[in-house]
Amino acid sequence: MTEPMSPFESRLAHALSRYADRAPAEVDAISLTAAVSVPNRRPRFAVRARRWSVVLGLVVLGAALIGLLAGALLLRRPPLPDGQLFVWAPDGNGGGTVHVVRPGGEADRSVTLPGVYHCPHLLPDQSMVVYWSSDPASADGLWRRGFDGTPAQRIASLSFRVASSGSWSPDGSRLAFSSGYLTPPVSGGIAILNAADGRIDQVGPRTNHVFNITWSPDGRRIAFAQQLSLQVEIDVIDRDGSNFHQLAQFAYDSGSAGSLELRWAPNQRYLAYQTANLNGEPGPPNGWQLVDVVTGKLIERSATSSSDINFSPELWSTSVASPDGTRVAVPNAGTLSITAADGAVQRVLDIRGTPQSIAWSPDGTAIALQFGVTYVVVDVYSVLDDRPPTRLGPFTAADGSHCPITWQGR
């Protein structure tokens, strides 16, 4: 430093230095390099070619040969599956933009929504976006809007509690929530709203408060808990209200109901439940209990294969199952493992960090990973071969995007 500082400047520099200590310090240099270097090879070639023009001809010739070879190889590879990837980018002013893009990178459609207070999603036919709105210009509730500029339509007037406690079916067509949140409230049971026509059906027992509503991966069944006096019951029912089965019942205090968690196995045969058993209240011991949904019998986990993903509730929260439930994608510090049901790792992909969310293609041959919160990019990988990922975005999300991406259609 050659320029001297006044006493005030020194004091300012010292204070700024302490303030800057809050900056993110940790970085994995190798992973970051891998992340930033992938898409930039072409510009780097250009710089070098300008510097050594004599080499340019050879580089171009070599690149042409490599390109021909790569082209021939690519021609032998199946293309990425089609469909629509759904990315939500909040604008920092309470609204945001829905981007629908194709896996190959082509922008498909977008629509801007005002006053959104929960993650929006796309209907299964991709015609409409469904979202919760608190826009003062319209009533609160669940709304839908197309991409053609026509005004939004309100599907239902539902309270914010439904937005935070309800559960969308995996295909995004139905919303299940406690009937107690209807207006007027109904004691007990599950209300299922069909987002296409706004119709609400009530299923399940009508006597007790229902919570932890959890759809099976195929969207045909619903597991839930209901509070009985000083006990909790875990039940499962078809989405049309048929085939009601009680799977478990145990002593539990309603004050700790929120600490109960339900998870479906990727193959949908098993359901796991866990209670935190707070404050020494009665209930099952800490840890996951696994029950066979068909027979209703508890699974003795020590008797199962420890590598089978269908017996690993701990894995289900950190991985994303393929649509057919035969594999899971497990992210781990710069890699993504595709693991088969028996625990065998089928493929390991090098990725640019820890993804914010993961979405399988509907046919299970590709996978999309969302990175970044403010600058959202989506890398689309084939799980069939080692071709480089296709990068979508960046989508600027001024308020940070914390909603998962989805991949719909074929």
Added chain:
Amino acid sequence: MTDSAIGDAPATAEIVRRAAAGDEIAFARLVNDHHASMARVAFVIVGDPGLASDVVQVAWSIAWRRLGSLRDASQVRSWLVAIAANEARQVLRRGRRQPVVDLSLALDRHGAGDPADTIELVDLERALRSLKPDDRTLIALRYVAGLDSTQIAVSIGGSASGVRSRLARLLDRLRTDLDQ
């Protein structure tokens, strides 16, 4: 004037040369050596750790593409810091984003130190927020990255004397804000 404080100049030049030629290990070495400086400058400008992290990642992406255009390898630190600062400034301009600062959290973060220092940091944060993105960039480059007026002028454009004049005006303003 050089800023190759980390390691000796020939070694730095060699690392930069290899990184510019596409050696990812050499580039990772640069990341390891300079990421913290870039993050600190970006954070002072944008005021949000998450946003600063995104900014620096974009800055590294830019650096990867443009490293071959760096003429003087001994200036790599100021060059990298300037990229991060420019990206942070652009982000604020594009997004018109003013991060919400939870002062209670800010107090908690610094609660272990001297109470007088804590108040000073909160005041400093407020004073920074009141500055334009360009002015925050200038302050960060000078007093966080430690660049001199010549290096700043090269980084953001303009003359060294112009940088010194702007800094003098900013210092007057900050002195008033912080001494109130």
